[in-house]
Amino acid sequence: MTTTVEPTAPPPALSTILNPGHLRLWSEADAFAAEEVAPHVARMEAAPGQVEREITDLMARRRWFALTVPRQYGGLGAGNVAKTVLIHRLARVSAASAAILQATHIPVGALLGYATHEQKMRWLPPVAEGSGLLTIAVTEPEAGGHIGGMETMAVHDGADWVLNGSKIHIGNSHLATAHLVIARTAPDGVRTSQALTAFLVEADSEGLTVQPHRPAIGLRGFSAGRLELADVRVPEDNVVGKVGQGMDIAQSSSILYGRPNLAAISLGVHDAAMESTVSFLQARHRYDGSLADIPAVHQRIGAMASRLGAARTLAYLAVHLLDQGIACDTELINAKYLGHRYAARSVQDAMELHAAQGLDGTGLLQRLLRDIQCTYAPAGTGMIQLLRLADDALGISPAPWSERLTTAAEATWARSDSDLNATPA
Ligand SMILES: Cc1cc2nc3c(=O)[nH]c(=O)nc-3n(C[C@H](O)[C@H](O)[C@H](O)COP(=O)(O)OP(=O)(O)OC[C@H]3O[C@@H](n4cnc5c(N)ncnc54)[C@H](O)[C@@H]3O)c2cc1C
Incomplete structure (x- = not known):
């Protein structure tokens, strides 16, 4: 029994959804999975303690992290069907490689909806180049599905915010150069929908540590690790969206x-x-x-x-x-x-x-x-x-959200256009 690698054509039932670009991507993804990924699968399975960097680099060179980044930020602006084609076809050969690819596309989506133009200019081109992968860090030891139980705190101190807390199961924790961390910014009693805020935290920030990779039952090569934030200082410019919009x-x-x-x-x-x-x-x-x-x-x-x-x-x-x-x-x-x-x-x-x-x-x-x-x-x-x-x-x-986010994105653009140097409120 070997890894499934033979390319297969998309079923005709998808023909009303897949355009010629998607079809090309499907074939490219199958060929890449067969030639570049499949030969590494046995190695990845045999080394559950290793974070997979080689396939990550190969995907970066293909510009696959650029897929959902708009062209004006150095990406391909290919959209959600294209992203699904890539993740699906890659997962057919290696679910771990697909997990690495998809994890960065989640914070990219968050930035597209809520970051200012200047923030996108700073953080999206490195993603598109594959040199600056991101995570989204929400889950905590005591708050998984229950986001209202979140304990990571961010408090204002001068021009900065100071973050303290722990985040666990964070996809691409060991590969990312920055983490989109959701933290509590309001005292107890404030509704969760207004109590949380998103911060872009650089991976080399003082006080931020990533705990050693611990293999899970599956997805060998994919890291979903733990971040510890101890008095991590984050400038105001790194607040994504408005203060209190973290839950959204x-x-x-x-x-x-x-x-x-x-x-x-x-x-x-x-x-x-x-x-x-x-x-x-x-x-x-x-x-x-x-x-x-x-x-x-x-x-x-x-x-x-x-x-x-x-x-x-x-x-x-x-x-x-x-x-x-x-x-x-x-x-x-x-x-x-x-x-x-x-x-x-x-x-x-x-x-x-x-x-x-x-x-x-x-x-x-x-x-x-x-x-x-x-x-x-x-x-x-x-x-x-x-x-x-x-x-x-x-x-x-x-x-x-699929209806609302268009509005949020437009509002962000409007704010950025009218007040280029504004710090997020
Ligand atoms: C491979 C992988 C990648 C991940 N990547 C990320 C990431 O990139 N960023 C990130 O922030 N997190 C990530 N996570 C964490 C993931 O989001 C959490 O595991 C998830 O939110 C569930 O939280 P929990 O595991 O703490 O379970 P809990 O929320 O503690 O739930 C435990 C059990 O109780 C049930 N339960 C909980 N609440 C309710 C309820 N209200 N009603 C009924 N049943 C309920 C659950 O269904 C579950 O069966 C990842 C997890 C995995 C496995």
């Missing part, structure tokens, strides 16, 4: 960028499980044909295909709507939720259909089984997605 920044970037990114990783893992299972069953002789011909087995392949098709349609439709400026928070949330759930179920089916052949400790299925565990928690656990979907069904959701 965390939530909107998680919904608009985190959810679809995780859906795309799950989709790549799902593809790999499906492809390896089909080729295994077709190749395994039984009676007058192959295992795939046995009706009960045939039906299980059908169940996997059903889930994969639904997950793929949902993942691509959601980002297509986002690129079109159509309200789609619900679809983004559902794509993440079902994308993980369906992929996890199909990987389990794949394991059972491979029976003892799937138990090889160095095999593909082992890796898929471990990697798919890692798409449940990020950007909100499955339970949190269900809460948001229920809110929508009950008609009690706030206005969708």
Whole structure:
């Protein structure tokens, strides 16, 4: 059982979504994954304590971190469908490499929505070049899904802010040159929606330490580590958005960028499980044909295909709507939720259909089984997605971010244009 690397054409069902540029990207991503990533997968699996820098550099050279950065900031301005194509096709060969790629696109999205023009001019070109990757740092030891429980504090001191606290599970913690840290800036009693603020903290700031990389169950090579902030001084210019807008920044970037990114990783893992299972069953002789011909087995392949098709349609439709400026928070949330759930179920089916052949400790299925565990928690656990979907069904959701953020972005532009030297209020 080997890593799935053979390029495959996009299914015709995506033809109304994928334009010629997306199709080219699909082929490029497949070729890159086969030629540049696949040869490293065994090494990455064998060294769970290592953060993967080689593939990161290769992706940077390809300018794949530039994908969602607008052209005026040195990027490619390719949009959300393009980002999904890359993450999906990369995850089919290496979910860890796809995780590295996607993690920086979340804070990029946050900056696009809330940073001033000058801030974008400072921080986005290095991302586009691949020399200055970012993280978004929200989660804390005592505050994961419960963002209101956040304890990291930022207090004003002269012209600076001073940050203290801990952030955990921060994607690309060991690769980034700056972290978009969400911290509490209001005393107890202030509603969470107004109590948090976003700060761009340079990785070499005095008082900021990244704890040694600790491997997780899966995504070997991807670092999701712990940041310690001890009296870290951050200039006013590094406040992103307005003071008190941190909750909006965390939530909107998680919904608009985190959810679809995780859906795309799950989709790549799902593809790999499906492809390896089909080729295994077709190749395994039984009676007058192959295992795939046995009706009960045939039906299980059908169940996997059903889930994969639904997950793929949902993942691509959601980002297509986002690129079109159509309200789609619900679809983004559902794509993440079902994308993980369906992929996890199909990987389990794949394991059972491979029976003892799937138990090889160095095999593909082992890796898929471990990697798919890692798409449940990020950007909100499955339970949190269900809460948001229920809110929508009950008609009690706030206005969708996919609609609101256009307004926020326009407001940021207006502020930047009218008052170029203003520090964020
Ligand atoms: C691979 C990976 C990458 C990550 N990357 C980042 C990153 O880049 N930046 C970042 O800030 N964080 C990141 N995270 C952290 C991730 O966002 C959190 O794991 C997630 O928000 C859940 O928090 P928690 O793990 O503390 O679980 P908790 O919130 O403590 O939840 C524990 C359990 O309780 C359930 N639960 C919690 N609240 C409720 C509720 N209200 N109703 C019902 N059930 C509930 C949850 O579903 C879960 O089953 C990453 C995590 C992983 C695994």
